[in-house]
Amino acid sequence: MLLDVKNLNNFYTESPLGRFTKKRLQDSVKKLWGSSLGGQIAGYGFSPPILSLFRNPSQQILCLMPGQQGVISWPSKEKNCSVLAEETSWPIATGSIDRLVVLHGLETSEKLKDLFQEIWRVLAPSGKVIFVVPNRRGWWARSEATPFGQGRPYSVRQLKNQLKLNRFKIEQYLTALYAPPFENLYLLRITKFLENLGDRFYPRFGGGVILLEASKQIYALNLPPLGLAVSGPLNVLEELSDPKPASKTYF
Numbered sequence: 001m002l003l004d005v006k007n008l009n010n011f012y013t014e015s016p017l018g019r020f021t022k023k024r025l026q027d028s029v030k031k032l033w034g035s036s037l038g039g040q041i042a043g044y045g046f047s048p049p050i051l052s053l054f055r056n057p058s059q060q061i062l063c064l065m066p067g068q069q070g071v072i073s074w075p076s077k078e079k080n081c082s083v084l085a086e087e088t089s090w091p092i093a094t095g096s097i098d099r100l101v102v103l104h105g106l107e108t109s110e111k112l113k114d115l116f117q118e119i120w121r122v123l124a125p126s127g128k129v130i131f132v133v134p135n136r137r138g139w140w141a142r143s144e145a146t147p148f149g150q151g152r153p154y155s156v157r158q159l160k161n162q163l164k165l166n167r168f169k170i171e172q173y174l175t176a177l178y179a180p181p182f183e184n185l186y187l188l189r190i191t192k193f194l195e196n197l198g199d200r201f202y203p204r205f206g207g208g209v210i211l212l213e214a215s216k217q218i219y220a221l222n223l224p225p226l227g228l229a230v231s232g233p234l235n236v237l238e239e240l241s242d243p244k245p246a247s248k249t250y251f
Contacts, residue, residue: 003108003150005070008046011147017183021146022049024195025132028176028211029053029101032130039098044085044119045105046147048074050132051081064090066105088114092122100129107133107151116166123216128171131212133159139180140208146181148209159212168214175207 011018029050036054042062043051046069051061055075063082065071071084085091088111100123109115119129134141134153141153154162160170178198179191198207 003046003069003104003147005046005065005072008069008104008147009048009072012049015183016188017146017181020188020191021177024176025050025103025209025211026053028174029130031174032172032211032213033099033128037099039124040096041099041101042092042097042122043101043103044090045069045103047101047103047105048082050101050103050130062092064092068108068110069104087111088118090118090122094121095124095127097122098124098127100127101132102129103132104147106131107148107153112162113166116162116168120167120216125216125218128213128215129168131159131163131210131214133210133212135175135207135210138175138177138206138208140177143181145183148177148181154210156210156212159210163212163214167217169217171213171215173210173212175210177208178206181208 012022013019026049030053037059040060040062041051041054042064044064044066046065047063051063052075054061061081063074064085065082066087067084068087071082073080074082083091087109100119102119106112106115123129134148134151136153136155136158138153140146140148143149156173163170175198177195179194182188182191
């Protein structure tokens with residue numbers, strides 16, 4: 001499955017597996033943020049499956065969709081909140097986003113460092129972001145039956161290292177989607193049982209996707225001092241410490 005906006009929308013709205021995935025992602029985000037947020041909320045990639053969790057008449061939501069993916073109107077029967085955006089140049093004021101969700105935006109990025117810089121720019125000083133990416137260890141990164149089988153999967157360590165290098169502070173993370181990505185509706189009933197087991201015994205391992213919360217690192221890190229040692233004293237002024245009379249000069 002290519003990460004085309006129509007394919008993504010069809011997966012989450014029409015397939016039983018996609019609707020199950022949407023519910024699991026929303027449940028996981030609730031654990032990190034709850035279901036009621038204030039301030040400016042935004043999403044990048046294909047974020048409606050998660051952003052729909054926060055929709056209410058008073059909530060400001062902006063849904064950014066990258067040009068290589070395409071854009072659709074969202075929500076479908078209400079005032080449109082989605083906009084087509086350049087991957088590394090968003091039509092958003094610096095420091096104006098309080099909460100950001102990145103779903104299907106990181107693993108297919110062709111300019112990852114620039115994308116991180118843009119995310120850092122738009123976040124408010126106290127803003128937080130949730131990155132949702134395929135787990136390299138999970139079943140879902142190996143299956144083309146879902147969008148998580150496309151692009152670059154990550155391990156938790158790899159994702160943390162990327163974020164630290166790009167001025168983000170790691171807050172917390174969890175995994176979700178423990179059952180294999182079966183299409184059959186009957187098997188989906190079994191997956192609910194497997195998901196409950198995963199939530200109870202493997203909340204930080206083994207899931208098909210990683211959900212990692214990070215914040216904007218504003219201040220420089222306090223690094224340990226360099227361990228440089230001088231092997232011996234400097235002798236630049238050695239002669240001044242033990243002066244000698246000048247030698248006589250005869251003409």
